[in-house]
């Protein structure tokens with residue numbers, strides 16, 4: 001089905017959140033972040049441990065309130081007006097807390113009750129969640145006896161109760177094997193249709209295929225907010241080159257070709273060589289041809305390659321402060 005992402009469903013404006021530390025001095029977990037999430041989009045929420053991802057999701061879910069700035073969920077303040085939006089949001093927290101002794105159906109009934117769903121409304125919500133997460137054959141099974149992948153499906157089923165418009169998913173594939181990860185990603189894609197999904201993950205590999213947008217948080221700052229395609233274009237455009245030519249010569253040569261030298265070049269100690277990164281739209285053929293031209297000019301080429309894993313490279317750059325915030 002065709003997606004129509006336009007309307008901001010979640011909106012954070014200059015949000016700061018602090019917690020008191022053991023030394024008594026408050027520490028900011030979020031240092032003024034702003035972003036919007038649109039309907040029909042899956043947004044990857046990336047960042048190293050402790051960056052502030054869970055805190056952000058708790059603010060959106062209305063479990064916490066901001067110290068400064070504002071959070072709007074479906075047009076309301078989720079902390080002040082939580083009751084209005086409780087069934088319109090589904091939250092799968094990290095480690096998916098489930099009671100092991102319960103049967104699957106009881107786990108779903110329990111979660112429906114916690115969302116304020118009762119009677120006929122609860123039965124309908126459970127039936128829908130069971131169908132969308134394929135839990136029909138498992139209803140009488142004991143949760144503690146099920147695989148991690150199945151438990152994640154139950155967690156997603158719980159999050160789906162009441163057909164929420166917004167899904168907040170914290171590490172839904174943590175600890176799963178590759179087949180289970182694939183299943184959960186397929187399920188997320190299916191559930192995402194016409195919804196707004198914010199997905200935290202430390203697995204960068206599936207992001208390009210699964211997510212429409214990417215947010216990267218680092219030490220409480222938002223350091224990237226953009227479309228996945230833009231990010232991939234940006235990061236696919238770097239080639240690494242080792243040569244004996246100095247930065248001035250290389251820069252002049254590149255500017256004649258309409259290419260830019262990344263400022264992060266290094267001199268390789270004791271070798272007379274430099275290591276450069278070059279921005280441009282590269283593929284192996286173009287790079288090999290260009291290197292040959294430089295070689296013909298008398299440059300000694302110590303080696304070259306195109307940067308392999310764009311997501312990982314970009315993540316490292318953004319979270320090591322190598323590039324500026326966007």
Ligand SMILES: Nc1ncnc2c1ncn2[C@@H]1O[C@H](COP(=O)(O)OP(=O)(O)OP(=O)(O)O)[C@@H](O)[C@H]1O
Nearest residue numbers: 019020028029047048049050051052053054055056
């Ligand atoms: N209730 C709390 N009390 C004190 N400090 C907290 C509390 N919750 C979070 N923090 C601190 O806020 C910062 C951000 O934590 P948060 O859990 O949001 O990060 P995260 O990006 O979700 O990390 P992870 O990827 O490890 O889950 C951390 O320094 C954390 O120790």
